[in-house]
Amino acid sequence: xxxxxxxxxxxxxxxxxxxxxxxxxxxxxxxxxxxxxxxxxxxxxxxxxxxxxxxxxxxxxxxxxxxxxxxxxxxxxxxxxxxxxxxxxxxxxxxxxxxxxxxxxxxxxxxxxxxxxxxxxxxxxxxxxxxxxxxxxxxxxxxxxxxxxxxxxxxxxxxxxxxxxxxxxxxxxxxxxxxxxxxxxxxxxxxxxxxxxxxxxxxxxxxxxxxxxxxxxxxxxxxxxxxxxxxxxxxxxxxxxxxxxxxxxxxxxxxxxxxxxxxxxxxxxxxxxxxxxxxxxxxxxxxxxxxxxxxxxxxxxxxxxxxxxxxxxxxxxxxxxxxxxxxxxxxxxxxxxxxxxxxxxxxxxxxxxxxxxxxxxxxxxxxxxxxxxxxxxxxxxxxxxxxxxxxxxxxxxxxxxxxxxxxxxxxxxxxxxxxxxxxxxxxxxx
Amino acid sequence: xxxxxxxxxxxxxxxxxxxxxxxxxxxxxxxxxxxxxxxxxxxxxxxxxxxxxxxxxxxxxxxxxxxxxxxxxxxxxxxxxxxxxxxxxxxxxxxxxxxxxxxxxxxxxxxxxxxxxxxxxxxxxxxxxxxxxxxxxxxxxxxxxxxxxxxxxxxxxxxxxxxxxxxxxxxxxxxxxxxxxxxxxxxxxxxxxxxxxxxxxxxxxxxxxxxxxxxxxxxxxxxxxxxxxxxxxxxxxxxxxxxxxxxxxxxxxxx
Numbered sequence: 023x024x025x026x027x028x029x030x031x032x033x034x035x036x037x038x039x040x041x042x043x044x045x046x047x048x049x050x051x052x053x054x055x056x057x058x059x060x061x062x063x064x065x066x067x068x069x070x071x072x073x074x075x076x077x078x079x080x081x082x083x084x085x086x087x088x089x090x091x092x093x094x095x096x097x098x099x100x101x102x103x104x105x106x107x108x109x110x111x112x113x114x115x116x117x118x119x120x121x122x123x124x125x126x127x128x129x130x131x132x133x134x135x136x137x138x139x140x141x142x143x144x145x146x147x148x149x150x151x152x153x154x155x156x157x158x159x160x161x162x163x164x165x166x167x168x169x170x171x172x173x174x175x176x177x178x179x180x181x182x183x184x185x186x187x188x189x190x191x192x193x194x195x196x197x198x199x200x201x202x203x204x205x206x207x208x209x210x211x212x213x214x215x216x217x218x219x220x221x222x223x224x225x226x227x228x229x230x231x232x233x234x235x236x237x238x239x240x241x242x243x244x245x246x247x248x249x250x251x252x253x254x255x256x257x258x259x260x261x262x263x264x265x266x267x268x269x270x271x272x273x274x275x276x277x278x279x280x281x282x283x284x285x286x287x288x289x290x291x292x293x294x295x296x297x298x299x300x301x302x303x304x305x306x307x308x309x310x311x312x313x314x315x316x317x318x319x320x321x322x323x324x325x326x327x328x329x330x331x332x333x334x335x336x337x338x339x340x341x342x343x344x345x346x347x348x349x350x351x352x353x354x355x356x357x358x359x360x361x362x363x364x365x366x367x368x369x370x371x372x373x374x375x376x377x378x379x380x381x382x383x384x385x386x387x388x389x390x391x392x393x394x395x396x397x398x399x400x401x402x403x404x405x406x407x408x409x410x411x412x413x414x415x416x417x418x419x420x421x422x423x424x425x426x427x428x429x430x431x432x433x434x435x436x437x438x439x440x441x442x443x444x445x446x447x448x449x450x451x452x
Numbered sequence: 453x454x455x456x457x458x459x460x461x462x463x464x465x466x467x468x469x470x471x472x473x474x475x476x477x478x479x480x481x482x483x484x485x486x487x488x489x490x491x492x493x494x495x496x497x498x499x500x501x502x503x504x505x506x507x508x509x510x511x512x513x514x515x516x517x518x519x520x521x522x523x524x525x526x527x528x529x530x531x532x533x534x535x536x537x538x539x540x541x542x543x544x545x546x547x548x549x550x551x552x553x554x555x556x557x558x559x560x561x562x563x564x565x566x567x568x569x570x571x572x573x574x575x576x577x578x579x580x581x582x583x584x585x586x587x588x589x590x591x592x593x594x595x596x597x598x599x600x601x602x603x604x605x606x607x608x609x610x611x612x613x614x615x616x617x618x619x620x621x622x623x624x625x626x627x628x629x630x631x632x633x634x635x636x637x638x639x640x641x642x643x644x645x646x647x648x649x650x651x652x653x654x655x656x657x658x659x660x661x662x663x664x665x666x667x668x669x670x671x672x673x674x675x676x677x678x679x680x681x682x683x684x685x686x687x688x689x690x691x692x693x694x695x696x697x698x699x700x701x702x703x704x705x706x707x
Contacts, residue, residue: 415528428544
């Protein structure tokens, strides 16, 4: 099979030296992933998983790998301050850990939180299984790229039975650099049996410069663990962000995920959740709001693999100007996962004639006594409601913002952190 | 206060108002009656600025300004209020929040100080006394899940709060039982004042038993065909709208 010359994007990343850990299996793995990435290149729209997200423009860009100046860039802590979020904090700037901006002193009992590179230096063995996982799908180019080039990330572990109430704040900042940068982060998060964790994952960026960030995370909830995860992305117009999270839920484990995708240029978020233990429950809530020329793609894959598992997903998309939203919500109920209860709703709003949202709910059921419901809609703002508000004196722009925020409101209603909820709700009224 | 002259308006290419003229002075209550399809609701919608209504000729002057040139929100700030025939349900928008946003938006345009939430709540409590409305409705989303009567009472409550100079009631009586009708009428009567005018659009004479108009106009075929005092409404009740059609040439038309 003849292989075309690699796209500038691929070529530029192949130039980069691989991070070295001195850990033989890890370094070998990185070389292996880089070779696989080089051979396959970027996925194209002929692949089902990338049908609505074209990477042609990205493929033509060249990125410098990593930011040598990241450790000394001036950052205003106000850039990542969030109301209701004042627990331990781990901050990365252009993919580089910044101890000076982080808050890792006096961690609560039962919480281990550190950069992944540091955890690997201390003892790589506990991380070996997760980091060695094979990525068999051809479309997983970014996962391979990440596996090859990510030298750092978040290593978080909550001991069995520990309850971490004050939210842990993970901050990923992109700031303008001398050239267009790419950076890659790998996260490993584990909650022990019966552990609880509130987590805020926060992506922000400033400036208009293009950059690419990839993040791959493994989140494992042992039996009876409870996770409240808020993912808030408000990156700058030049941010390309590709994230993949794998979420594993043991018996009776519960995860609640709230996602706000507001910024970025090209943004792709893939969540693959496995309800692997009996009675596991996953609730996902999310909003994506592409405007300008933004492209925001959410790929949700939820697998019910055990008895009496439940998942409930409520997603809203709002596209304005030439914004493009993509949503795929795939639910699979595996053989034997009897008594599963799965529901998914994705409602979308187009605020302009040039905006587009492609939504695709998928349901595959191979078990008995399953309750499943899914639906997706795409519509416009209710003109009657708009006129009603205006007829009472509310200016058109404000009336539109009010209706848009109302449309998204259901996504935040059950976010337990009230201060954070109100702050995020305010960001939806635009 | 309001002067409508020879108003022609189209909806979806079809001419509905065909030379309507009407003058309303401050403090007056005018009832507009007419059969279905006469153009009653079109009149309310044109005056409040709804999209889709095309004025082809004529003029509407409100306190000296060209009302038709104003956006709906500007008309509201200038004191025009439309009580909707079918109030819109707006899930996710809290009724209290909506009312405060509306009031403050109007105050801002008029150069008045916006009310903070304490001042606003105080005002709401005063106005709640006027309308017999449960404050539970204030905590719900705008009109969501309201009964027909609750929706109409909410309209009148909004009117009480926003204190318009010209209130247009578009078939506010439709779908109301007699108790709800009385409550709505009480609310309207409590708001009557020498500075405030009302345009009460209705199909039935019934509402006018409780809101006593200064003038009654019959709208038919897109024009005012008959004007008189409140006894005209009673004649209509007795003889029906067919009587108007037999009754000769349009009275209010100015060709």
